[in-house]
Amino acid sequence: MVARGRFITFEGTEGVGKSTQLKNAARTLDRLGIDYMVTREPGGTPMAESIRELLLAPREEPVQETTELLLMFAARAQHLHNRILPALAAGTWVLCDRFTDATFAYQGGGRGVSAARIALLEALVQGEVRPDHVILLDAPVETGMARARKRGELDRFEQEAQAFFQRIRETYLARATEKPERYHVVNAALPLEQVSDSVSALLAALVSLPISE
Ligand code: Z5A
Numbered sequence: 001m002v003a004r005g006r007f008i009t010f011e012g013t014e015g016v017g018k019s020t021q022l023k024n025a026a027r028t029l030d031r032l033g034i035d036y037m038v039t040r041e042p043g044g045t046p047m048a049e050s051i052r053e054l055l056l057a058p059r060e061e062p063v064q065e066t067t068e069l070l071l072m073f074a075a076r077a078q079h080l081h082n083r084i085l086p087a088l089a090a091g092t093w094v095l096c097d098r099f100t101d102a103t104f105a106y107q108g109g110g111r112g113v114s115a116a117r118i119a120l121l122e123a124l125v126q127g128e129v130r131p132d133h134v135i136l137l138d139a140p141v142e143t144g145m146a147r148a149r150k151r152g153e154l155d156r157f158e159q160e161a162q163a164f165f166q167r168i169r170e171t172y173l174a175r176a177t178e179k180p181e182r183y184h185v186v187n188a189a190l191p192l193e194q195v196s197d198s199v200s201a202l203l204a205a206l207v208s209l210p211i212s213e
Pocket residue numbers: 012013014015016017018019020021041042072097098099100101102103104106107147148150155157158188189190191192193195
């Protein structure tokens with residue numbers, strides 16, 4: 001029987017370096033000879049990518065919190081069942097740029113949707129499925145925002161005020177404190193080379209760690 005792949009997610013506030021570290025993680029797994037795929041949320045399948053476009057587009061019509069929440073989980077249902085779970089079952093590791101922790105942080109901490117309501121949808125869409133490991137790239141909000149701003153045009157989320165991102169950071173850190181066995185907090189404010197070394201070392205350590213079922 002093929003050993004199930006590991007499900008590893010990368011989380012953090014704007015511009016902390018998730019995309020950069022996903023590329024670094026992919027290179028590390030290449031070196032370690034591990035079969036993997038890289039994906040992202042919202043998105044990861046053609047239909048989920050269409051939902052992503054709906055979610056990120058700046059628009060004049062106010063977007064209801066419930067609409068945003070349901071669209072996040074609609075995209076996740078497609079992605080999880082059509083792509084992530086089949087890959088894990090085939091023994092492929094999945095490196096995912098954001099997952100449900102982002103919903104607890106953005107829609108929960110950021111927008112004020114109750115954790116209980118989010119947990120209800122989490123159970124509906126995911127059953128018992130959770131990431132094996134969450135790599136939380138943590139940096140002061142201003143550091144990430146300054147990096148993100150350099151890219152130019154801001155999407156609907158990036159147009160939010162600093163206090164929104166501060167609540168998101170706090171929610172992520174609180175979740176990491178609750179479940180230290182699943183969350184790995186990396187200081188993302190350090191120079192790129194140091195952050196990359198920490199993430200690579202973390203992944204190398206995970207290879208030899210048994211999966212908790
Ligand atoms: N969202 C949500 O609300 N609820 C959910 O459930 C989910 C998502 C799943 C899309 O996410 C949006 O969806 C997101 C949350 C919401 N909100 N926004 N905005 P996304 O992941 O696609 O977009 P993002 O969060 O904005 O990611 P990002 O801005 O692309 O940032 P990043 O991937 O973390 O950073 P990066 O592109 O790797 O790095 C940014 C720049 O900094 C780049 O020039 C790097 O070269 C540089 N960098 C990276 N690391 C360093 C270090 N260590 N030092 C110096 N410079 C660095």
